[in-house]
Amino acid sequence: MATKQSKASKVVLHAILILGAVFMVGPFLWMVSTSLQTLGEATKIPPTLIPSQFHLDNYRRVFETLPFATFYKNTIIITVARVLGQLFFCSLAAYAFARIEFPGRDWIFVSLLTVLMVPGQAYIIPQYLLMMRLGWLDTLTALIVPGLTSAYGTFLLRQFFLTLPEELQEAAIIDGCNHFKIYWKIFLPLSVPALIAMSIFTALWSWNQLMWPLIVNTSQAKMPLSAGLASLQGQYSTHFPMLMGGALLAIFPMVILFLVLQKHFIEGIALTGTKA
């Protein structure tokens, strides 16, 4: 959409955008700044905008007081496992829902959608009791297994598969391919953007999840970053430089990933909006 703009309106436009950008990013810059200050500096009035010295001490202390490296390890294991699980199981089911005809298919799919209409917390207590009975409380398994399948991911991919041309499988069927081969060799390679979108969505959601890890894994060795950060704040509620250091450590992998894969992130989110 090309608009003719005078120089003045261009300046105003950029001024507004820059102001907005400062509002968006400012909190993070402040977080970085605080994390590099000592407690004394951070609680000075007026506040220090840019610390005189970059104190890396806070980061060291975060790693010393809590097993932060373990939190990282746990979060990565859980996220990767869930993404891989969902990539496979959701796409498999989505292919069947979109391209195979079998009795009850549409009813079963609709029932899957009802899962999405209920608030997630309705599942938590029974899932917790199940983990208790299985002896999976305080394990990584408990954080991974419920997230291996996803109604939302299946829905998203099925909508995407529906947009692929039907002729694709007819040629393959004539050649005698079974459905798995069609799915694996034809549909999957063509769906890379949708698969990436789903992976990003799942990874972000998994990274963010707080309530489930909080209630299921109570020992620090089994906590992911989200629960670990909550512990940090519980223990050091007023040592803000340390808290900011912890917060930075927690968000920084995703931010780096985002900056590297920006196009995919943004296209992925856009895809979830248009397909739903």
Add this chain to the structure above:
Amino acid sequence: MNSIAGEAKVGAPMIARPKRRLNPKKKHDYMWGYLMILPTMVGTIIFNFWPLVQSLYLSFTKWGAFGSYSWGGLVNYRRLFSDPNLAMALRNTIVYALMVVPASLALSILVAVLLNQDIRGVGVYRTLYFLPVVTMTVAVGMVWRWLYNADFGLINHVLKLVSIEGPRWLTDPSWSLSSIAVVAIWGGIGHNMVILLSGLQSIPSTYYEAAEIDGANAFIKFFRITLPLLTPTIFFLAVTGLIGALQVFELIFMMIGPESPVIRQTQTLVFMFYREAFIFMDKGYAAAIIFILFLLVLVVTIMQFAAQKKWVHYE
């Protein structure tokens, strides 16, 4: 989708053939169909369908000490009606959602429209505006809690510079909910912006060109063309945004927390659920609370779908 076997059958004249309802192709389809949906359906039954039934059952149970529970009939629901906590949580949840969703959408539309142009640095702007979306909510809560700190936080410092005595944002019950709403709005702009941008880009430029020929200025173009054609996307974001806002938890947990003196006045339904289920250990009552939340989400969503005829333009 005609199979070759089907076509052959149609062409065959009066030769007697045994009627087969399940030809090999159908058998092949059925087997693969069920097999391929099996892992997902098993997972969904174990972790979604059955828990849903159990949750409903649990809402009718009475919980005692040491996690023992028995059938309690409507005891939890009767308690809900007279519990001031529930009334507070319900009110807060609704007010919070009403604060967050319209403001977030309005700002996101503004940002999306501004960034839909070919200006210098548009990619950089979009990245910066999207950044809050990829940052962990727990961490975001911690950062804003520091910003909002009444004594040493940046916000009150800036206000002091213009001689305003900033309130105790997170410990004053008249401000606590709004403070959290601001954070939610801040965090949601990037996500909405991206979806709105793709909606904007699907508006054919011919509409704008025709309008320009007629001498329309930017305002008219926005209100008569852009906004109406964007309403389906806005509707989608409003529905999903509202459902998400009604379930707010992480921000309340990190910024206010279960120990805070204002938690009673700031609690939302999901927070109350968490407290009842895992701090007070009354899982039956908590299950009943979730049922109320479900009803709320249902009612709100139905209302939105009914209202869409009044303001959503579909092509």
